[in-house]
Amino acid sequence: MEMAPRAAMMAIKSAGTPPRIVVGAIDDNMVYPLLVWAWSLHHNSETGSRFVIGHLAGTLSDHNRATLGQLLDFMGIEHEFRALPFDNRFITQGHISPTTFAKLFSLT
16 A cells, blocks of 8 residues: 555645644654654544654764654654753653653653
């Protein structure tokens, strides 16, 4: 099955309904899994989706960020990358991963 061009995919979504905002966080190890996650959520959404993708400074290479951006654009998925500074709470709260913190900080 061929992937529909961006214009066709956007026409499928409900007209006039704002997209859902989806927040996630990644590093270089999660580039390809993020694409599966983003496509699945976007493809199955009735209102469309807008992704805010947080990453801790220095954990997502420029190459991987550019690749993600190009592929998300190709799939017609609105997105925004947010580089987040390291925070000392990442160490003191050992049971919560840095990517979890990045998701929370991306919401602000």
